[in-house]
Amino acid sequence: MKALDEAVAEDRVAVEAGGRAPDEVLAVLRRFWGFESLRPLQLEAIQAGLERRDSLVVMPTGGGKSLCYQVPPAVAGRTDVVVSPLIALMKDQVDALRLSGYPAAALHSGMDQMEVRDVEREVAGGRHHLIFVAPERLLTPRFLELAARLKVTSFAIDEAHCISQWGHDFRPEYRRLAELKTRFPGASIHAYTATATARVRTDIVEQLGLTEPAVLVGSFDRPNLLYRVRPKLDVNTQIAETIRRHKGEAAIVYSISRKDTEHIAAYLASQGVRAAAYHAGMEADERRRTQDRFAAEEIDVVVATVAFGMGIDRSDIRCVIHAALPKSIEAYQQETGRAGRDGLPAECVLFYSAADVMRWRNLMERSAAESATPAEVLESSKQLLEEMRRFATVVRCRHAGLSAYFGETYQNANCGACDFCLGEVEGVADSTVLAQKVLSCVARVEQRFGVEHVVDVLSGASSERVRRLSHEKLSTYGILKDLPRKTLTNIVYQLVDAGLLERTPGDRPTLKLNSLSWEVMRGRRAVTLLQAKESKSKRTRIEEASWRDVDEVLFESLRKLRREIAAERGMPAYVIMHDATLRELASVRPTTMEALGGIRGMGEKKLADLGARVLECIKAHH
Incomplete structure (x- = not known):
């Protein structure tokens, strides 16, 4: 061959x-x-x-x-x-x-x-x-x-x-x-x-x-997808803020565990979001009910485990959120690929923490031990996870990074559709000094403790463990008490990701210094920590272009008509007509069957079947 x-x-x-x-x-x-x-x-x-x-x-x-x-x-x-x-x-x-x-x-x-x-x-x-x-x-x-x-x-x-x-x-x-x-x-x-x-x-x-x-x-690039990677701080709040940018639109949130999906779905529901969990541990009827409600646009958000295939084929998903790191770039591409299947812009946000990398490694090792997985398959899984970690932590054009992984050269100097190219990521002021303080604290606690305890000492926490060990007497105690705890934790994990600090494997990992750690502490190596810029939520150029000349009020009327027809026929709304077809209808505003036949997505049977009701909706809007 x-x-x-x-x-x-x-x-x-x-x-x-x-x-x-x-x-x-x-x-x-x-x-x-x-x-x-x-x-x-x-x-x-x-x-x-x-x-x-x-x-x-x-x-x-x-x-x-x-x-x-x-x-x-x-x-x-x-x-x-x-x-x-x-x-x-x-x-x-x-x-x-x-x-x-x-x-x-x-x-x-x-x-x-x-x-x-x-x-x-x-x-x-x-x-x-x-x-x-x-x-x-x-x-x-x-x-x-x-x-x-x-x-x-x-x-x-x-x-x-x-x-x-x-x-x-x-x-x-x-x-x-x-x-x-x-x-x-x-x-x-x-x-x-x-x-x-x-x-x-x-x-x-x-x-x-x-x-x-x-x-x-073909090209692996999805130019209509806007990729963002954010440090995971208060993830429930961060997810809710992202969902608000897509109010009334379809979204999927992926997480690692069943418990996480239920907690996130409950939090979103408490914030007035129409959301439901979906995972393999649920009864089949309950899963089907969630899926059917999502397809019928009765709920807007499904929170699902990344390990479970949802079977959701909605074309109008406008947002995919990863509450935790996927286990491979292929999985990330597949899951974010559920967004914007109709070719219209959609947002993909990944909330990243190095803790998720450790979590996946532990899950992989435990699963391999239980199922006698061959060593080379386990190693392959770990390599895929490492590639995913690198994608999340290396700050470059996200479209270019994904293309490179699949062996494709990305041609654009600026994609205009990712956090890096939109200038949404910036360095943290005094990064090197902050890193030195964190590393010094690891040294002061004699490299015997994990992230949580190191953060306790840095933030000046008055915990029983800190007092029992007399760590409130250390010079690094409370040295970063003005920073939010979530931010401090993120800084520690950024140092781990950069190889400036090590975290041991196992169920009770501890932080260890290495040769690079000492170079930083001695002032021989500069450090750049990153954070998302504070910015007001607004549509990007790509999103704005997709709404140009579209009558948004008419678009919503057509969405309502689509839901009505879907309910009558017991079908998912997106099967009736794609958002791309609705937006073209709301832009062109055809008033005759002949003109309606020129709209992409209106085949002969659909024209004969739905044409009169679509025209009626458009005429009622004029």
Whole structure:
């Protein structure tokens, strides 16, 4: 097989060259989705599907991966199979496709036997272009027999990074998908993922046994996302302040533990925010209820564990907050990728503390010990965590940093969409002196204590432990009492991150000095501590541009109409119409069916089905 990097280079040239989509492809686009054009990477991926050539397509979340496997069977008049790991995503995709007039179905464990038989009968009769299945159902004798009877010639594997142990979301059941090549030797396999480093891409190709695949790697950059990294101080208050910037809009907050999600959700609710927790420890019905309420826009914020796949496919999420550090850049890219899937600006805020790094390491080691995880897999997980820590602590353009991690060169000198490029980060006054005081305190307590006790001494706390050890008599006692405790803790962790102070591993970590610590204390090394600038909340240039010429009052009226239609049909609101379509409607303000048909996202069936009500809403606003 051709070397993977050569295949990527060759196919990148083809993608960049682009080309006009064939007439039959454009006809399908107009009919079902109301689109007049494709992005270059979509065109190449669709061509691979039509030619039944194996492919690996890496495209950022919101980049339009779904169209790449939805268009070929509609053009060719065949039935293809899509492997998807989450029931909720399958259901949403099928609902959205059917609303557009596209025949599709799903088979999953949430259906009763009668529903399963009905769908199997429809599929066997050739009534659907796509059938969605989970990987474990795909390889059951019953489904394999159905696929053989249908003479399926193409399989699309969504979230294909799940097959690689080097990816951030390895799922053992995905490994069995390699059997497809044996059971269906004439069929093509098309792997899709939003996040895959070169190593993961190679592993996907090898694990699936792809033959001379078209390897199509798009840009990993999401220019519509605004990335901010803030030191974690009073995280509940910080999250609430961020949510206020997006009042009435959809947001997701990620945290590490189930308990954290519940505490954060309860705090937000106490602040008048429509929020709910979502984690694997909840009853399935309760999780589903939270998910349905979020989809129906009855709540605005879901607080979820980072380790649990939510299956939320909302296109209009305007904010993703990480209350704790994700365990890898791939996970961060995937989770922040849930924001702005409609291409409109969205904000992604990470509240960082080095304590979260230690927490993840302990969790990884405990989990590895309990499950007999191979040493190399544990080490790989730790390396991924270290890359994530570096992203959070190295102050540079965030878009450039993410692009570099995925092997892409970022072309812009200033992205205009991250804390660094917007000038929102500044140095702390007298950083070196502050560092010397902290390090001196570690020395005075004889390097025998952890962060909490060192902060107690620096802040002049009158705790029983401080008095018992007579640490109130130390020269460093109360030396930084004018600084808030959260700020002091953050300074200590910044020194740990910079390698100027060490923290031992284990359940009771202590702070230790190293050679760099002594250089700082002796005045031979300068230190730069960072903090977020105080600034009034306002829209960035990118956000302002997205609202230009949009009648915001009409936009809200259209959102209300969308909610009404969704409630009538028992569907998520975002399945009815994307925010991007609503904003275009509120900008163009069409008053005839012909003009409405020119709006992106208004396909033939949607126009006939919803057009009159949309026009009525627009006319009522004039």
